[in-house]
Amino acid sequence: xxxxxxxxxxxxxxxxxxxxxxxxxxxxxxxxxxxxxxxxxxxxxxxxxxxxxxxxxxxxxxxxxxxxxxxxxxxxxxxxxxxxxxxxxxxxxxxxxxxxxxxxxxxxxxxxxxxxxxxxxxxxxxxxxxxxxxxxxxxxxxxxxxxxxxxxxxxxxxxxxxxxxxxxxxxxxxxxxxxxxxxxxxxxxxxxxxxxxxxxxxxxxxxxxxxxxxxxxxxxxxxxxxxxxxxxxxxxxxxxxxxxxxxxxxxxxxxxxxxxxxxxxxxxxxxxxxxxxxxxxxxxxxxxxxxxxxxxxxxxxxxxxxxxxxxxxxxxxxxxxxxxxxxxxxxxxxxxxxxxxxxxxxxxxxxxxxxxxxxxxxxxxxxxxxxxxxxxxxxxxxxxxxxxxxxxxxxxxxxxxxxxxxxxxxxxxxxxxxxxxxxxxxxxxxxxxxxxxxxxxxxxxxxxxxxxxxxxxxxxxxxxxxxxxxxxxxxxxxxxxxxxxxxxxxxxxxxxxxxxxxxxxxxxxxxxxxxxxxxxxxxxxxxxxxxxxxxxxxxxxxxxxxxxxxxxxxxxxxxxxxxxxxxxxxxxxxxxxxxxxxxxxxxxxxxxxxxxxxxxxxxxxxxxxxxxxxxxxxxx
Numbered sequence: 376x377x378x379x380x381x382x383x384x385x386x387x388x389x390x391x392x393x394x395x396x397x398x399x400x401x402x403x404x405x406x407x408x409x410x411x412x413x414x415x416x417x418x419x420x421x422x423x424x425x426x427x428x429x430x431x432x433x434x435x436x437x438x439x440x441x442x443x444x445x446x447x448x449x450x451x452x453x454x455x456x457x458x459x460x461x462x463x464x465x466x467x468x469x470x471x472x473x474x475x476x477x478x479x480x481x482x483x484x485x486x487x488x489x490x491x492x493x494x495x496x497x498x499x500x501x502x503x504x505x506x507x508x509x510x511x512x513x514x515x516x517x518x519x520x521x522x523x524x525x526x527x528x529x530x531x532x533x534x535x536x537x538x539x540x541x542x543x544x545x546x547x548x549x550x551x552x553x554x555x556x557x558x559x560x561x562x563x564x565x566x567x568x569x570x571x572x573x574x575x576x577x578x579x580x581x582x583x584x585x586x587x588x589x590x591x592x593x594x595x596x597x598x599x600x601x602x603x604x605x606x607x608x609x610x611x612x613x614x615x616x617x618x619x620x621x622x623x624x625x626x627x628x629x630x631x632x633x634x635x636x637x638x639x640x641x642x643x644x645x646x647x648x649x650x651x652x653x654x655x656x657x658x659x660x661x662x663x664x665x666x667x668x669x670x671x672x673x674x675x676x677x678x679x680x681x682x683x684x685x686x687x688x689x690x691x692x693x694x695x696x697x698x699x700x701x702x703x704x705x706x707x708x709x710x711x712x713x714x715x716x717x718x719x720x721x722x723x724x725x726x727x728x729x730x731x732x733x734x735x736x737x738x739x740x741x742x743x744x745x746x747x748x749x750x751x752x753x754x755x756x757x758x759x760x761x762x763x764x765x766x767x768x769x770x771x772x773x774x775x776x777x778x779x780x781x782x783x784x785x786x787x788x789x790x791x792x793x794x795x796x797x798x799x800x801x802x803x804x805x806x807x808x809x810x811x812x813x814x815x816x817x818x819x820x821x822x823x824x825x826x827x828x829x830x831x832x833x834x835x836x837x838x839x840x841x842x843x844x845x846x847x848x849x850x851x852x853x854x855x856x857x858x859x860x861x862x863x864x865x866x867x868x869x870x871x872x873x874x875x876x877x878x879x880x881x882x883x884x885x886x887x888x889x890x891x892x893x894x895x896x897x898x899x900x901x902x903x904x905x906x907x908x909x910x911x912x913x914x915x916x917x918x919x920x921x922x923x924x925x926x927x928x929x930x931x932x933x934x935x936x937x938x939x940x941x942x943x944x945x946x947x948x949x950x951x952x953x954x955x956x957x958x959x960x961x962x963x964x965x966x967x968x969x970x971x972x973x974x975x976x977x978x979x980x981x982x983x984x985x986x987x988x989x990x991x992x993x994x995x
Contacts, residue, residue, distance in 0.1 A: 411426050411428050411429065411705055411706055411707050412426065412429070412432065412503075413426050413427075414503065414506070416485045418464065418484050418485050419481055419484070421467055421615055421616055422615070423460070423464075423613060423614075423615060424613065424615070424617070424619055425460070425612075425613055426611060426613075426614075426619055426700060426706050426707075427504065427612075427706060428697045428698075428699065428708045430659050430708050431456070431607075431609055431657075431697065431699070431706075432501070434659070434669065435453075435498040436501065437665075440497060445532060445596060446598065446602070448496065448511075448515070448530050448532075448598050449530070449598060449600040449602060450603055450604055450605045451496055451498055451499075451605070452499075452515055452522060452603055452605075453519050453605055453607050454520070454523035455523070455610060456498075456499060456500055456609075456610055457499055457500075457516075457523055457611065458610045459610050459612055459613035459702075460485070460523070460613055461521075463614075463615050464481045464482060464485070464520070464524065465524055465525075467481065467615070472552075473547075473552050475526060476549070476551055476552060476553060477553070478524055478526070479573060480582045482573075483573055483574070483575065483581070483583065484580070486516055486517045486575050486577075487575075487576075488577070489503075489506060489507065489577065490506065490507050490577060491507070491508070491513070491576050492509060493509050494507055494508050494509050495512070496511050496515065498515070499515060499516040499519045499520075502515070503516070503611075509576075510541045510542065510575065510576050513575035514530055514542055514543050515530075516575065517543050517573060517575040521543065522600065526547075527545075527546035527568065527570075528543055528544060528545050528570075529543070529570055529597050529598060529599055530543060530544070531544050531563065531598070533593035533594065533595055534594050535592065536593045542572055542573060544563060544570030544571065544572060544597065545570060545571050545573050545583055547569075547583070550571075550584075551571055551582065551583050553582050553583075554582050554583070554584040555582060555585050558585050558586075560572075560583075561585070563595060563597065565597040566599075570597075571584045572584060572586045574586065574587070608657040608669040608671065608697075609698075610699050611699065611706060612704070612705055612706040613702065614703060619700060619702075620703065620705065621707060622648045624646065624647045624648075624656075624698045624708075625645040625646050626643065626644075626645040626694065626695065626712060627643070628641050628642070628643055628644075628714060628933070629641065629642045629768065629881065630768045631683060631771070638771040638772070638773065639685060639687060639770055640684060640685045640770065640771055641683075641686075641768060641933060642682070642684070643681075643683075644681045644682070645696050646674070646679055646680070647678045647698045648678055649676065649677050649678035650677075651674070651678065651701060653698070653700065654673050654675075655671060655673060655699065656672050656674055656680045656696055656697070656698055657696070657698075658671070658672065658682055658684075658694070658695070659694070659695045659697060660684065660692055660694055661692065661694075661695075662690050662693075663691055670682060686770075688716075689717060689719075689746055690715075690716055690747055691713065691715055691716075691750045691751055692713075692714040692715075692716060693711050693713060693714070694712045694714055695708055695709055695711045696709040697709070710937060710938075712936070712937050713751070713935070714933050714934075714935050714936075715851055715933060715934045715935075717832075717853060717930055717931070717934075718745050718832060718929070718930055719770075719772075719773065719930075719931060721734065721745075722734075722773050723828075724779050724811060726808065726809035730822070730824070730825060730828075731821060731822055731823060732821050732823050732827070733777065733820055733821075734819070744832060744855060745832065746831055746833065746853045746929070748832055748852060748853055748854075749853075750851035750852065750853065751849075751850065752849075753849045753850075754842075754847075754848050755839070755847040756846055756847075757845070757846060757891065758892070758943060759889075759890055759941055759943055760887060760888070760890075760943075761849065761888045761889075761890070761939075761940075761941050762885060762887040762938070762939075763936050763937070763938060764883050764884065764886075764936065764937050764938045765884055765885075765886065765926065765934055765935060765936050765937075766934070767879075767926065767927040767933075767934055768881060768932060770932060772930075777811050778811065778812040778813070779810060779811055779812060780809070780810060781809050782808060783805055783807045783808075784807075785805050786804050788800040788801070788802055789802070829856040829857060830855050830856075830857065832853030832854060832855050832858075833855065833928050833929060833930045834856070834928065835851075835853060835854075835926055835927040835932070835934055836926070837850075837851055837852075837923070837924045837926065838850045838922070838923045839920075839922045839923075840921045841920040847895075847920075849888075853929055854925075859871065859923075862921065869921040869922075870921070870922045870923070871923045872897070872923070874899055874907070874908055874924060875925055875926060875928060877899070877907050878926050878927060882902070884899060884900065884902065885900045885901075885902070886899050887900075888922075889944060891944060894911055894912050894913040894920070895912040895920065896910070896912075897909070897910045897912070897922065897924060899924075
């Protein structure tokens, strides 16, 4: 039951993603798109439609499935994620005689439609999307649905045989009545309860109580799932006998109102379908390619949700809202916003002689180049048009007006030891100095270099640069004053346009860059398409080209990007980002590669981190 799972990351971009997986000998046909994953199963004459949003898949793909001891298996049982499957099957089986047994058999009927393959331990969501699992993975999936349906279940591991095996134990009020003909139901006693075996693999369409004779000599180990330490950021969505519709949800990032603003915070908001039976929204915050956390909030009756996002560090974040849908509407993710968080302001004061900062001095020396230097770097092709919307937001600031007072230190003698033997008293004259009137506990006034303020990476710039291979790259950077001066002096083909005076906070703008053999053309517009800036940076075949657009002072600020699109110039009009190019598409491969690189780099859309981890255990 061991399996080596290769590491992979599949990024969901806003277009050109369609993956079809056809399972063997089953009616289930899973489909993966940029919006959600769908699959259908046939159970007891009904069609069960499942929809899973990419964010949920990416979340579980980033979690470890390492099994160091038997108890670790319980952590991979996630009834919260598959609760809608349980609810749908319960709606079909309730009212039948022996309804718990009938429900358990319905669960097995669904699980048996997933092909068997050596995979190693996986979360149920992964098993659904992979459309494959071995006895361990399928048992985890079955146990999760059975638990979500209110049944008392355990995992049963069988050793002493080759290969080893796993299935599920189900506690029922009565002896199974629907077991296969000529088979005697198998049970085990654990914790003074009787658990009937439930085989999750698809080799036989067995029901609860059925057990292969090959396990008769195996040694069972019982694994309780009551002490799980895993939760789910949200469930999948399920419809019965009806294809779920897709309703888009929105996400936005804004400045927190001044009267309630907390330091280092923004507001994440958006809408889901109003008056929905499911108002829970999950927010995924990813930093620099790694899942930082997820948060949950609730939409009101109008479908509007709000969440105050507090953060502690600079960097590049990807923000996505996810709604798991309901019986009629499929779960779906919002677009992904790219948020560049700049450095926090420092409490500073100056005297006639020195520049000071109030900070923690011990163990945290003040270093130059405060703030992120490289937020993001993306390779680009030539002959493309790149456009995006951006907004500059205030993230909360520390008051920089520090109350000071002037004090005079009286003259005093100073002891000076010469050669370790001779002691001299050297007079110290009276001094007048400027100090803060109050310093927070644990902080102190630290003397800074005179040019310290010039070393803070406070200039946010979007830089397009020609590389040695003739192609270009787009970099989101935090630059200090010396960086800006260096860029101007480094090459005669460097162009820096400072648009910070034209940019207003809390206002959306759109930038279009056209990169061609003749140079870089840049257009900056307001949301109502009023042009603020048109600039052309000429192309130099021999030398490198560099164009930097300064758009904000990013101290105590965040710059949000959305609607990243790439079009090939001098061709037919490009497809919309949400559509898929057909085989007869007129677009060239360089365009597709360039578009893919940009969308992967910017949107990284929840890092659809289907990480195929190495299996480090085997049931033996």
